[in-house]
Amino acid sequence: KLQNTSTMVYNTITSLVRLSLQLAKAPIFALTNSTFRKSMTGQRWATLYDELCELRREISSLEGLLNLADWDQQVGMPTGGGEARARQMGALTAVLARMRKDPKIGEILAVLETEEVRNEMDEMQLAMLRECRRSFNKYSRVPDDLIREETELSSMSYNIWVEAREKSDFSLFAPYLQQLVDIRRKIALLIAPDREPYDTEIDQYEKGMSAARIEAIFNELKAGLLPLIKKLDEAKESHVSEALAEDSDHLKNYGPFDVAVQEEVCKHIAEKIGFDFEKGQLNTSVHPFTISYHPTDVRITSRYDEEYFAEGLMGAIHEVGHALYEQGRKCTDEMDDLPINEALSMGVHESQSLFWERMIGQSAEFWEGVGAPLMHEYFDKLKPLSPSFFYKSINRMQRSLIRVSADEVTYPLHIVIRFELERGLFDGSIKVEDLPREWNRRYVEYLGIEPPNDAEGVLQDSHWSGGCFGYFPSYTLGAMIATQLFAAAQQCIPNLKEEIRKGNLRVLHPFLREKVWERGSIPPSADALVKEATGEELSCKPFLQYLDEKYSRLYC
Amino acid sequence: KLQNTSTMVYNTITSLVRLSLQLAKAPIFALTNSTFRKSMTGQRWATLYDELCELRREISSLEGLLNLADWDQQVGMPTGGGEARARQMGALTAVLARMRKDPKIGEILAVLETEEVRNEMDEMQLAMLRECRRSFNKYSRVPDDLIREETELSSMSYNIWVEAREKSDFSLFAPYLQQLVDIRRKIALLIAPDREPYDTEIDQYEKGMSAARIEAIFNELKAGLLPLIKKLDEAKESHVSEALAEDSDHLKNYGPFDVAVQEEVCKHIAEKIGFDFEKGQLNTSVHPFTISYHPTDVRITSRYDEEYFAEGLMGAIHEVGHALYEQGRKCTDEMDDLPINEALSMGVHESQSLFWERMIGQSAEFWEGVGAPLMHEYFDKLKPLSPSFFYKSINRMQRSLIRVSADEVTYPLHIVIRFELERGLFDGSIKVEDLPREWNRRYVEYLGIEPPNDAEGVLQDSHWSGGCFGYFPSYTLGAMIATQLFAAAQQCIPNLKEEIRKGNLRVLHPFLREKVWERGSIPPSADALVKEATGEELSCKPFLQYLDEKYSRLYC
Structure with a gap:
């Protein structure tokens, strides 16, 4: 039987056969200009629309491979392979850059965007047009040299x-940050000459949003949060001894928890929430993430802290939320692999992860019906702990300096501060050199604590160093949308909290599928999606109400 | 700590930053024709050569990702992801097809191939020129329509x-096979109009080889093997009782062997042979294979049979042989990611896997010093078995019908039969409908057994169904080259067999590295490589001598 080990070579050949079949089906998208012009005469726009779809599908397929390369790099790649992998990903990124700004896309869009064609299009086709235009402008309007300059700058700045x-x-860091702001402003003005650069930045992550709209929401949010935090803190102080006891009796004191068992618990929970393991995997990585190649192949990772299982568990629930959104996308011919089937925005994506992490995973019903019984089953030493102990232990409010470890009550203030500073940097009202002072002043004013140094202050996040501005608001928009969606789900699903207590978590799928997952990028903004899904405007009120009720009950 | 779970989105952004740095470094290979012409004036050929290298490096990087996608598909992809993966690989294959026949490559080659430039080139540059021309002709001379037709035909035929x-x-199957032969002939004549089509087919896998050269070798091989097999069989018959005892006392009767432990043993052996786990992985898959993205990331798989550990073990050793060749390629600026750094041929690749599988893994010294002690260590129940028992158990000659399960003595005859038939199909001397008869006649004549049906006869291999002709000879050329290399290594390395017995297997690396691994595709053929490495012509004599000595000792 020794020769039974097929050689790599023959394997490669059979793969090539399999592959080349796909090649045969693939569109020849390198039609010359003249072919294109000829093909336009006497042709209905539907043919052009189909051609646009084919071009975009090829891009989407290659993006899937880029994601796979990234996943492999974070999950299992041999240490020595890093340099070659970077070159490989760089080569594919270069191919994608050329395809995304293929002049033929511009020519097709110019025809499809005429009034008479638009009048004949349905909602989906109009959304497709909008999304293709957004991408085409983004990739075609910025010269290669500038992209290269920005890329080198961000890499150095990092x-x-x-x-x-x-x-x-x-x-x-200051001189680099200044250059990053300058170059991002320049790029934003090339992409959208008539728009405020910071709005263009926001639009990359949160389409259809603007700084003005976010400011309105955040001002109301701040106005509600500051007194709430004050009230909760006073309540905590009035029960000093209890608060101290709380600290000493934290879940962290019950470790260690075997990492392999933690992973099993996470798989169990992922299954219960409805993650489809035939269309995805759960792996381990240094930083938890979700990556999607296609709705049929979505991979999540978590990490496990031996001393504190909630880290891995809540991380897994969070990523499962992202993954359900990705797995739930619609694979019909009209949607599959097209921009309208992509997640609507970073805020909406975060709303899905936070829906499951906070609305479910941090709820009392979950810990009563699912969480505590599971912990008791897997970890004998946790058997004495009541559901309410778990619930209280993972729901704590504590003013703090670091965004990534903040709780759900104080977290939005970290975001508001970043938003205000970014906006100021972009409109020139805040100078880069004044950033630490402006940062610290706001931490004192909003959170009542002063960063002792830059590392725990203005330098804590990596976003800006990569030239990433306008992303932060999405975190908190996501939190708000999650509460609004949960409130709407309660209207739709009888006895929802009781179902959660019973562990029937999948009861939420039909609602989320219809309202969010399958809507892809058809609604033009998170605002529009929330209105569609809940009948209400996107607003911070339900979020504030949720926090007030939950934490008042916990602390007051 | 709950928000510490970074979202997929932010991860994606940081990856993009990292990536776009690579993009910045990537060559702009879509220079227009006019740019190209301008750049030629007053420029030395070295610049064009560099440009050619850049074009080829980008292709190599993308091929690496295609291999990753294939690996993932075979090793871990969720079952639901198959269709999307096929589309992804198809899209990248289409991109690669366009890049491989980029007219700019043709233009550069035309300049570099002039007499005066060639006179200034060194061995490596000339080899690079040769390999780029081979690839360019192969990809640019066959029209897309024909490739599509062939691809659809092979897929259907499979x-x-x-x-x-x-x-x-x-x-x-016959009518499809006829069409496959016809279309492959047509393609071969487009690639090399002045050459016998079957020679062009062979050249794909075994460059620099021809049917005439293989025929000469195989005739001599056949003339040596037929009497050897007869002699060994007579010897077996004259010890009937012993042969029977042998069968009942086969290693297979000692199972089951825990699969996880088998895997550990294989890792142990892989390490001992010198597989670099920092530049590779060992995984499990349905069919063992080796796949390489780059010398710094080479992944092998094996499979494990609970009843028979030799299956997984010898499979792993075989794949480690392939992998050492891939990991051993030279990553200098002049070689890295260029066609001259690819494996020379399928035969040479197989020579590396068979070197370790047969010359080492099936040797008495290996079982004395490494194999048996390891088996005793991991499997208590094997402790009573002597090294010689293991050695005899995995070295058995037995005439059989099925190529993939044939032993090293009879295997070449399976190959000779296929070679004779393929050649006849291509030169018209054998008709497709006569194939089963011609097949069976040869099995009777060469191996003394008649296939009872087509499934165990002419239909046993998938190669032809995928339009793959001219590949089979490489298996046996590889076996011959392995014995010649081992003989040469014995000249170079004092007491080689003693070193093997001591488990110092890595003592072979410097020899193989210098003679094979780092030579890449610089020698123009396996013939040239063997001559370089051993000082002798590629020949079946050392192979026949090896088989005669080894099996005469075992059976006579």
Whole structure:
């Protein structure tokens, strides 16, 4: 039987056969200009629309491979393979950049965007047109040289930021940050010459949003949060001894928890929530993430802290939320692999992860019916702990300096601060050199604590060092949308909380599928999606109400 | 700590930053024709050569991702992801097809191939020129329509072949096989109009080889093997009782062997042979294979039979042999990611896997010093078995019908039969409908056994159904080259067999590295490589001598 081990070579050949079949089906998208012009005469727009879809599908397929390469890099790649992988991903990114700005896309769009064609299109086709235009402008309007310059700058800046944070010295990073703001402004003005650059930045992550709209929401949110936090803190102080007891009796004191068992618990929960393991995987990585190649192949990762199982568990629930959104996308011919089938925005994506993490995973019903029984089953030493102990232990409010470890009550203030500063940087009202002062002033004013140094202050997040501005608001928009969706789900699903207590978590799928997952990028903005899904405007009121009720009950 | 779970989105952004840095470094290979012409004036050929290298490096990087997608598909992809993966690989294959026949490559080659430039080139550059020309002709001379036609035909034919084999009815497959031969002939004549089509087919897998050269070798091989097999069989018959005892006392009777432990043993052996786990992985798959994205990331798989550990073990050793060749390629600037750094041929690749599988893994010294002690260590129940028992158990000669399960003595005759038939099909001397008769006649004549049906005869291999002709000879050329390399290694390395007995298997690396791994595709053929490495012509004599000595000792 020794020769039974087929050689790599023959395997490669059979793959090529399989592949080349796909090649045969693939569109020849490198039609010359003249072919294109000829094909336009006497042709209905539907043919052009189909051609646009084919071009976009090929892009989507290649993006899937880019995601696979990224996943492999984070999950299992041999350590020595890093450099070659970077070159591979760079080569595919370059191919994608050329395809995304293929002039033929521009020519097709110009025809389809005429009034008479638009009048004949349905909602989906109009959305497709909108999304293709957004992408085409983004990729075709910025010259290669500028992209290269920005890329080199952000890469260098990232390294400088790492050093600056280690030394806790913002002044090292400041000149780079200034250049990053300048170049991002320049790029934004090329993409949308008539728009405020910061709005264009926001639009990348949260389409259809603007700084003005976010400001209105965030001002109301701030106005509600500041007194709430004050009230909760006062309540905590009036029960000093209890609060202290709380700290000493934290779940963290019950470790260690075997990592393999934690992983099993997470798979169990993922299954219960409805993650489809035939269309996805759960792996381990340094930072938890969700990556999707297609709705039929969505991979999530979590990480496990031996001392504190809630880290891995809540991380897994969070990623399962992202993954359900990705797996729930519609694979019909009109949607599959097209931009209208992509997640609507970062805020909506976060609304899905936070829906499951906070509305479900941090709820009393979940810990009564699912969480505590599961913990008792897998970890003998947790058997004495009541559901309410778990619930209280993972729901704590505590003013703090670091965004990523903040609780759900104080987290939005970290975001509001970043939003205000970014906006100021982009409209020139805040100078880069004043950033640490402006940062610290707001932490004192909103959170009542002052960062002792830049590392725990203005240098804590990597976003800006990568030239990423306008992303932060999405985190909190997501939290707000999650509460609004949960409230709407309660209207639709009889006895929802009771179902959660019974562990019937999948009862939520039809609602989310219809209202969010299958809507893809058809609604033009998170605002529009929330209105469609809940009948209400996107607003911070339900979020504030949720926090007030939950934490007043916990602390007051 | 709950928000510590970074979202997929932010991860994606940081990846893009990292990626776009690579993009910035990537060559702009879509230079227009006019740019190209301008750049030629007053420029030395070295610049064009560099440009050619850049074009080829980008292709190599993308091929790496295609291999990753294939690996993932075979090792871990969720079952639901198959269709999307096929589309993804198809899209990348289409991109690669366009890049491989980029007219700019043709233009550069035309300049570099002039006499005066060639006179200034060194060995490596000339080899690079040769390999780029080979690839460019192969991809640019066949029109897309024909490739599409062939691809659809092979895909359909594969399915028909599966059915025909199930029903053991060659007549179902015959018309497709005829069309496959016709289309492959047509393609071969487009690639090399002045060459025999079958020679062009062979050249794809075994460059620099021809049917005439293989025929000469195989005739000599056949003339040596037929009497050897007869002699060994007579010896077996004269010790009938012993042979029977042998059968009843086979290793297979000592199972089951825990699969996880088998895997550990294989990792142990892989490590001992010198597989670099920092630049590779060992995984499990349905069919063992080796896949390489780059010398720094080479992944092998094996499979494990609970009843028979030698299956997984020898499979792993075989794949480690392939992998060492891939990991051993030279990553200098002049070689890395270029066609001259690819494996020279399928025969040379097989010589590396068979070197380790047969010359080492099936040797008495290996079982004395490494194999038996390891088996005793991991499997208590094998402790009573002597090294010689293991050695005899995995080295058995037995005439049989099925190529993939044949032993090393009879295996070459399976190959000779296929070679003779393929050659006849291509030169018209054998008709497709006569194939089963011609097949069976040869099995009787060379191996003394007649296939009872088509499934165990002419329909047993999938190669032809995928339009793959001219590949089979490489298996046996590889076996011959392995013995020649081992003989040469014995000249170079003092007490080689003693070193093997001591488990110092890595002592072979410097020899193989210098003679084979780092030579890549610089020598123009396996013939040239063997001459370089051993000082002798590629020949079947050392192979016949090896088999005669080894099996005479075992059986006579």
